[in-house]
Every structure is written in structure tokens, then in C-alpha cells.
Amino acid sequence: MRVRKVMLFSGAVLFSVAVFIINAATRNIDLGDSAVVYLRSVFNLLAFTLIFLLVQIYKREHPSAAVNSLSRLAVLSGIFLAAYVIVSLLPLRGFKSEDMKLFPQDYLTILFSSVISIIAGIYAIATVFYLKDLILYKRKKTTARNFWVMVGLFVAAAVSTVTARPLEETFLSGLLSGLAIVMIVVNSFRLAWIAYLPRKEKVYALLYSLLSFFGFLVVLIILSVSEGWTQKGIHYYSPPLFVFVQLASTFGAIYSGMAFISTLFHLPTAEAFDRKQTEISSLHNLSRLINQVFDLRDLAETATKMVTEVTQASAVWLEIIPAAGSDGQSGLLSVRNIAEEDIRPFMEPAGRSLRTAVLQSRSMLMIDDLHEDRRTRELPRLRTAGSILIIPLLSHDKVIGVLYATKEISYGFDKDDTDILTGFADQVTVAIENARLIERSLEKERLQRELMLAQEMQKRLIPQQLPEFPAVEMKAVTSPALEVGGDYYDVTMVDERRAALVVGDVSGKGVGAAFYMAEVKGIFQSLARIYPSPKEFMVNANAALLSSIDRRSFISLIYSTLDTVSGEMVIARAGHCPFILVSGGKAEYHRPGGIGLGLKGGQVFAGSVEEKKIVMKKGDVCVFYTDGVTESRSSAGEDFGYDRLLAVVEKNAARSAEQIREAIIHAVWDYTDAKGYHDDLTILVVKWTGGGRNKAGE
Amino acid sequence: MSEFKVHVRQREDDIHVLELRGYLDAHTTPVLEESFQRLLHEKKYRILVNCRELTYISSAGLGVFMAFIEDVRAGSGDIKLSDMNPKVFNIFDLLGFPMLYDIVPTEEEAAAKFGAR
Structure with a gap:
């Protein structure tokens, strides 16, 4: 391009010089119609054509606006x-x-x-x-x-x-x-x-x-x-x-x-034209913004800025009204060109009535002269506001926000302003709704993550592995209905021979139950070693829980000590499902007395708890479980129930503890199909194999 | 399936009867709670819960009785329960509720336990 320009320029100069030379040479000669005249004209034409091209290039490289x-x-x-x-x-x-x-x-x-x-x-x-x-x-x-x-x-x-x-x-x-x-x-x-x-x-x-x-x-x-x-x-x-x-x-x-x-002639309409232009570009910007701004505050900021631009209002502010029952951001989101103290009159009772009127009528309110209008005469005189326009932001018939615009002069807003702002308000409403939706989904995502974390934590409260003994097999499983649950099982050693076993169920489900479940774990781990008798354990656990548990919550528990050498089990039940004992191939429910933990203290509780002592013989099976097993429901709405459970256990009693556990789970699963319902569900199977004593050559 | 309703009825002997119908679990407890709250607000402490048509109660449902019993007894009244089907009774019974509440077969027996006024 540069080379071309230089060539064009040199050409133009060359031809111009040629013309000059011809002119100089023929100074005093009358050329008439001679060929020289034509030659000179041709040179001239060429010179100016080259200039024309040069100017064209310059213009193309330097485009200019109309003005x-x-x-x-x-x-x-x-x-x-x-x-x-x-x-x-x-x-x-x-x-x-x-x-x-x-x-x-x-x-x-x-x-x-x-x-x-x-x-x-x-x-x-x-x-x-x-x-x-x-x-x-x-x-x-x-x-x-x-x-x-x-x-x-x-x-x-x-x-x-x-x-x-x-x-x-x-x-x-x-x-x-x-x-x-x-x-x-x-x-x-x-x-x-x-x-x-x-x-x-x-x-x-x-x-x-x-x-x-x-x-x-x-x-x-x-x-x-x-x-x-x-x-x-x-x-x-x-x-x-x-x-x-x-x-x-x-x-x-x-x-x-x-x-x-x-x-x-265009000058008188220039302002109107300007406004239309600004209006169009503002609406355009706003709709673009809707897809870009997810932060309510930024959004409000932009919206008020645009309102100021479009209407030439002296002050604009936006109040967001949080959805009922949400603790979302509320109050003034963006204030433009106005000190907060100038807004205060509109937030105080006298001015607040304007807002109330807008909220009730759900339509725009315009006051042409704040100082004269009877609705606002009570307001303190404001140097910043002579007229005001209040527009509700309506979404699904609910007012989600209020947009205020004031002008210093009275009668500051005309029909154009109200038309524009009403349209504007709709756009802002959509934008706010969008921002809120996104906020909510982010919040949901966050809660989901926390719940996953809680789930991880809770999994660690359940024993990763149960202790193993020569003469007894223990297998357990727990499955919460929601992400976290209120079921609990654990095994700990009370002394060298005896293990303590526990299965519990906190009333309710979800996070609330999970907290109490963690507490039960603490109580079990600390009290099991101190109180060797299950009844004493229950009484003390109840006392500990009563001080912290809320009135409507309670915990059902079954607690047992197991002598891993002699096979003696001492079992106490506190409001929990009866346990199953299979002895000599015959399965039976056993239900020692005892009310749930956290219901009642003192003598009432202590008096209710009974201990059941059994001695496991080879092949005997003991099953502890939570009501999630018996209350699992089929799609027809019928409970799995005690009879089915007992039958499954009896039928599989000869098998290993693990197989018995699997048999119960499969029976429940088969019974409750996809549409069925299940609560938190826990099973602990204890099977006496007597292996140790035999090997010891007794 | 999770339909639950409470019908409140006042007997001549100044006992208010809550007739429970359906399925009382974590989702439906607010209905029962509201009924209790209303009675307590009106200082009606002689409350009889008729469970004839109660088909199921979860631990959350049991919790509702625990939530109000102290206030009711503090007002020298009581919550008594009657007409439970065996399955529902079993749930109450497992938890030891019969030691904490009067649970009797019929409404009349329950009313009689309140004593005259």
C-alpha cells in the first residue's frame, strides 16, 4: 500500500512538473490547437487522476463520521x-x-x-x-x-x-x-x-x-x-x-x-430522537445483561444506571423484596446519584405509605409535585426530589421489587418516561428472577456438597470392620434412606472376653437424626466400658441423652454384651424392635421390657428396663435390626412385617452370618420394588459357630 | 397414600377428641401439631386421641405426643389414646408409650379415666 502511494505521488509530481515545463517552454507562444495542448491536457488528466486515487486511498484509510x-x-x-x-x-x-x-x-x-x-x-x-x-x-x-x-x-x-x-x-x-x-x-x-x-x-x-x-x-x-x-x-x-x-x-x-x-429543522426533535436511541440501546444492553449478570447487586447497579440514562432522572434506587420464607438479600440494592439520607424519608412512615400503595395496587405511582401533593405533603422538603415515579417489579403477580426514580423539578416525568420505565421494569424483573434462580441453584449445590460431606463423616462413625472371634461371626449393614440417617450400630470390647453390641434408631430422618446418632456413638463408646451391665448402660445413656435431646426426639436402642468365649449374651432393649433368636433351628422374637431413650428419666425409665440373658449354642443366631426392615413397604402399601423377617431368618439360620444378612437384605429388596419405600435400615447378625472351643480341643 | 387428617370434636364432658385418620409420618405431623397447638392455645388440656382410623405412625408422629405432653400435664390435663389397631398399638408399645400414656381400647374408657369435671 505504501509503495503504491509513493508511486501514485511520484507520478502526480512527475506529470505536474511536465506540465510546468511545457508551460514554461511555451510562455510566449500561441499554441492554438497544436498537439502540445493535447499533450499538456493528457498530462494534467493523468496528474489529477493519480491525485484522485491518492485521495481515495487516504479516505479509505481514514474513514470519518458524518460530523x-x-x-x-x-x-x-x-x-x-x-x-x-x-x-x-x-x-x-x-x-x-x-x-x-x-x-x-x-x-x-x-x-x-x-x-x-x-x-x-x-x-x-x-x-x-x-x-x-x-x-x-x-x-x-x-x-x-x-x-x-x-x-x-x-x-x-x-x-x-x-x-x-x-x-x-x-x-x-x-x-x-x-x-x-x-x-x-x-x-x-x-x-x-x-x-x-x-x-x-x-x-x-x-x-x-x-x-x-x-x-x-x-x-x-x-x-x-x-x-x-x-x-x-x-x-x-x-x-x-x-x-x-x-x-x-x-x-x-x-x-x-x-x-x-x-x-x-432536526434540532427540535433531536432530544426525542436521542432518547429513543438511548432507550433502544439501554433495552438492548439490559436484555444482554440478563444473560450475563448473576449477581443481584451488580444487576441492580446496572439497572439503576440505565434508568438514570434513559429518563435523566436525578436519582434512582431499587428495592428488592425477598420472596416470602426466604432469607435472601433484601432492601436497597442500588442507589444512584442520591445520598441514603435523601431516600430515608421514603422509607419512613410518611413516605412509606407511597410504597405500600404501590405494593397494594401493584401498579405504578407517579407524583408530579412532591411538595404540593396531599399524599406527600408530610414529607420533609427534599432538595433532591420534586417529583417521583414508583414502579413495582411484578413477577407472577407478586411484587419482587420496587424501582424509584426522582427528578429535582416537579412534573419531571412525562408519558414517555412512564412508558419506558414500565417496559424497563419488566426486563429488570426477568433479570432479577434469573439471578435469584441461579443463586438458589448454587445454594442447592452447596447444600448438596455439605450433605455429601456429612455422609462421608457419618460413614466413619459406623465401624469399618467388626472384630473377629474364633467362636462367633458378626456381620452388619446399614443403609440410610436419605443421604444421612439416624440408624446406628457398633461393636466394642468391654474387656478381654466380652464385646458390647449396639443397634439404635434415632427418631426422624436426615441431618437432625444424624446428629443424635453421632451423640449415641459417643455415649456408647464411653459408657460401655464403665457399666458392664446392659441395664446400667441403658439407664446412664438415657440420663446423658435426656439432657441434650429435644422433647419430641427419642432413640430406640438394643444393647447386648457378648461373652465371646462362653456365648453368654445379656441383652437390654430400650423401645427398640424385638430381636430374633434362632436356637436349635427355631426362630423366635424376644422382647425384654424397656421404653425408648430420651422419653422419660428417673425411676420410670429404670423401672421399665429388663435384661434378657441367653447362652448361645453352636448354630444359634441372634439378629438385631431397625424398624426400617419390618416397615419396608411394597408398592401395594403393605409392610414387610415381622413374620416375613422371622421366616427368612429361620430359613437361612444354618448358613453363615454373612449369608443370613444377605438373605434378609435381598428379601427386603425383592419385597419393596422401585416404587416401594424404605426407611433407614440396619441389620446386625451374630452367629455362634463355637469354632474356638472345638479347636481348643475342649 | 400419605393422607392424614385430624378431626376435632368436643364431648359433653369437656374432653376434646382428636380423631386421627390415615398415615402419620414426618410429612404429616404438622397437621397434628397444629391441632394440639390450637387446643393448648385455648387452654383445653383434656385431650383424647382416638386412633380408630390411624393406619400408621412413624417415630416423628410419636414425637408429636412427646412434644405436647408436658404442657398438657402442666395444665392438669392429659393426653389419652384409644381405639388403636394392633399394628399401631405395637409401634406405641415397642417404644414403651403405655408406660407414659393411658392407652385404652375404647374412647369411653379413656374418657372415664379423665374423671368427672
Whole structure:
């Protein structure tokens, strides 16, 4: 590109110098129609074509906004005028004219004729290009055509004078110029760019168009009436150039004049147009924002900013009303252009009634004069607010927020404002709803994570592995209905021989139950070693729990000590499901007395607890479980029940503890299909194999 | 399936009868709680719970009785239960409720236990 520009420039200079040399060489010769005249014209045409291309490249690299184009036009005419005046002031001898032909009196005249002509040419070409920007601002099919036809006529009118004597006016040239002027007028109605200017730029446009109008007008006047040598210099240099410059200046003058008048007429509506523009772009921004801003506060910030922009309100604030039953962010979310103390009156009873009215009517409220209106007369005088507009943000018939806008003057808001703001309020509502949804889902995600963590923690409260003994097998399983549950089982050693076994069920489900379950674990681990008797354990565990458990919660527990050598089990039950003992192949429920833990203290509890002592013989099985097993329900709504459980245990009693456990689980699963229901569910199977004693050779 | 209803009825002997119907679990306890709260608010402490049509009660349901019994007894009244089907009675019984509450076969027996006013 750079190389091309340099080549174009050098070419233009070269051809111009050639023209100058020809002019200098033929200073005093009447060339008539000789070939030299044509050669000179060709050189001129080439020089200006190259300038044309240069200007085109420059324009493409430096696109300008409408107003800038207009200001450039003023500058262009100014520069040309200045150059013209300066050159005219030079002490030159000028031309001698003879029979409409011009003879320069000295070489300097020739030189400066060249200079001013080339300046004139650049000026004319640049003028046409800047006007092209304006005319083609918003193009229709005919726009570009009309423009180029006009330029074509400029060139044609110019070229038609190639053979003419410098001061001669030919008929053809006059005709083409006339047509060109018609096209100038046609093109001068292409003023679409004015409408799109913001108000401020319209004022500038007015100024620039006036300046350029006078600029071009003066150029035209000077070119037509001036008797100085300069005007003749251009004629002498190239008659076509003179015509082109004249036409370009005419174009500039007419177009600038039209632009001035049109801008003047656009001025009164400029503000409204501006507002529509801002409104459109604000609504556009807001809808884009809806998809981008998830933070309520940011959203409110942007919304109030936009309201300020659109309505030119002096203060805007947004109050978010949290959904019932949520502890979401509430209150003032964004305050713009106003100190919080200026808002306070509207939050206090006197002003609050306005808000209440809006909440009740669920429609907009506008007070034109805060100081006169009877609804607000009680308010303290505010320098910041003369009128107020209050708009509820409605979502599904519920008010989720209130948007306030005030203006310093009374009667500050008109119908346009209310229309815009109502539309705006809808957009803001959608955005707030979106933000809240996202907030809620994030919150849900967080809770989910915490619950997973709780689940992990709870899994660690359940023994990873049960102790193993030669004569007894123990297998257990627990499965919470929700992420965490209230079931519990554990085994710990009371002394070298005896183990303590526990299965428990905290009333309720979920996180609340899980907390108590953790407490039960602590109690079991600490008390089992201190109180060897199950009854004593129960009484003390009850006392410990009563002090911490809430009134409506309780815990059912079955607790047993197991002598891993002798097979003696001492079992106490506190409100828990009866346990199953399979002895000699016969399964039976056993239900020693005892009320649940956490229900009642003192003698009532202690008096209720009984101990059941059994001695396990080889092949005997003891099963502890929670009510999740017996209360598992089929899709038909029937409980798994005690009988089924007993049957499964009896049927599988001869198998290993692990197989018995699996048999129970499968029986329950088979019974409750996918639609069925299950509670927290726990099973602990103890099977006496007697292995140790046999191996010991007893 | 998880339908639960409470019908409150006042007897001539100033005893309020709560007739429970359906399935009382963690989801339906608020219904029963509300009934108790209303009676306590009106200082009606002689409460008889008729369980004839109660099909199931979970541990959360049992908790409701525990939640109010102290206040009721502090008002020198009581909560007495009657007409339980065997399955429901078994749930109460396992937990030891018969040691804490009067649970009797019929409403009349329960009413009689309140004594005259």
C-alpha cells in the first residue's frame, strides 16, 4: 500500500512538473490547437487522476463520521481560500490576455499558477470525496448511481473544455455544467446522516455546515468575479480543472446549505430522537445483561444506571423484596446519584405509605409535585426530589421489587418516561428472577456438597470392620434412606472376653437424626466400658441423652454384651424392635421390657428396663435390626412385617452370618420394588459357630 | 397414600377428641401439631386421641405426643389414646408409650379415666 502511494505521488509530481515545463517552454507562444495542448491536457488528466486515487486511498484509510466529514469540508474550503489569498498577494506580473488566451508575464506566474491549480485540484477532489461519505451514509439503490452520474457530469463538463481557449465558455460545457448542477441538487437531498446524530453533534453539524456553506460560497464568488491573476492562473493551467473546481465548490455550497437547513429543522426533535436511541440501546444492553449478570447487586447497579440514562432522572434506587420464607438479600440494592439520607424519608412512615400503595395496587405511582401533593405533603422538603415515579417489579403477580426514580423539578416525568420505565421494569424483573434462580441453584449445590460431606463423616462413625472371634461371626449393614440417617450400630470390647453390641434408631430422618446418632456413638463408646451391665448402660445413656435431646426426639436402642468365649449374651432393649433368636433351628422374637431413650428419666425409665440373658449354642443366631426392615413397604402399601423377617431368618439360620444378612437384605429388596419405600435400615447378625472351643480341643 | 387428617370434636364432658385418620409420618405431623397447638392455645388440656382410623405412625408422629405432653400435664390435663389397631398399638408399645400414656381400647374408657369435671 505504501509503495503504491509513493508511486501514485511520484507520478502526480512527475506529470505536474511536465506540465510546468511545457508551460514554461511555451510562455510566449500561441499554441492554438497544436498537439502540445493535447499533450499538456493528457498530462494534467493523468496528474489529477493519480491525485484522485491518492485521495481515495487516504479516505479509505481514514474513514470519518458524518460530523467530521462536515468539519473537513469547512476546513478544505478554508485552506483553499487561504492558499488563494496568499498566492494572490504575491508580487507577480500576472497575465496578458489576448483573444481569450492568456500569456504569463514571468516564470514565477507560471510556477504559482501551477501551485494554486494543484491545490485547487486536490481541494476539489477531496471535497467530492467527503461529500460522498455524507451522501452514501445510508444508501438506497439509486443513491450511489445518482452520485456517480453527477461526478461523471463534472468530469464531462470539465473535459469538454479541453480544446477551448482558457477564457472561452463553450456551449457544451455550459450544458453539461447545468446538468451537473441539477444532479448536485438531487444529491443534496441525501441527508440521512443528520437524523442519527446525537443532539450535541447536531449542534456541531449546524456550525460546520454553516462554515462550509460560506467557505464554498466565497470560493465560488472569488472564482467567478475576481479579476486578479490567480483566477486566470487556474484557467491558464487547465480550463477543465477550472470547471471541475467550480462544480465541486458549487456542490459543496449547495450541499452544505441543505445540510444546514435540514439540521436546523432536526434540532427540535433531536432530544426525542436521542432518547429513543438511548432507550433502544439501554433495552438492548439490559436484555444482554440478563444473560450475563448473576449477581443481584451488580444487576441492580446496572439497572439503576440505565434508568438514570434513559429518563435523566436525578436519582434512582431499587428495592428488592425477598420472596416470602426466604432469607435472601433484601432492601436497597442500588442507589444512584442520591445520598441514603435523601431516600430515608421514603422509607419512613410518611413516605412509606407511597410504597405500600404501590405494593397494594401493584401498579405504578407517579407524583408530579412532591411538595404540593396531599399524599406527600408530610414529607420533609427534599432538595433532591420534586417529583417521583414508583414502579413495582411484578413477577407472577407478586411484587419482587420496587424501582424509584426522582427528578429535582416537579412534573419531571412525562408519558414517555412512564412508558419506558414500565417496559424497563419488566426486563429488570426477568433479570432479577434469573439471578435469584441461579443463586438458589448454587445454594442447592452447596447444600448438596455439605450433605455429601456429612455422609462421608457419618460413614466413619459406623465401624469399618467388626472384630473377629474364633467362636462367633458378626456381620452388619446399614443403609440410610436419605443421604444421612439416624440408624446406628457398633461393636466394642468391654474387656478381654466380652464385646458390647449396639443397634439404635434415632427418631426422624436426615441431618437432625444424624446428629443424635453421632451423640449415641459417643455415649456408647464411653459408657460401655464403665457399666458392664446392659441395664446400667441403658439407664446412664438415657440420663446423658435426656439432657441434650429435644422433647419430641427419642432413640430406640438394643444393647447386648457378648461373652465371646462362653456365648453368654445379656441383652437390654430400650423401645427398640424385638430381636430374633434362632436356637436349635427355631426362630423366635424376644422382647425384654424397656421404653425408648430420651422419653422419660428417673425411676420410670429404670423401672421399665429388663435384661434378657441367653447362652448361645453352636448354630444359634441372634439378629438385631431397625424398624426400617419390618416397615419396608411394597408398592401395594403393605409392610414387610415381622413374620416375613422371622421366616427368612429361620430359613437361612444354618448358613453363615454373612449369608443370613444377605438373605434378609435381598428379601427386603425383592419385597419393596422401585416404587416401594424404605426407611433407614440396619441389620446386625451374630452367629455362634463355637469354632474356638472345638479347636481348643475342649 | 400419605393422607392424614385430624378431626376435632368436643364431648359433653369437656374432653376434646382428636380423631386421627390415615398415615402419620414426618410429612404429616404438622397437621397434628397444629391441632394440639390450637387446643393448648385455648387452654383445653383434656385431650383424647382416638386412633380408630390411624393406619400408621412413624417415630416423628410419636414425637408429636412427646412434644405436647408436658404442657398438657402442666395444665392438669392429659393426653389419652384409644381405639388403636394392633399394628399401631405395637409401634406405641415397642417404644414403651403405655408406660407414659393411658392407652385404652375404647374412647369411653379413656374418657372415664379423665374423671368427672
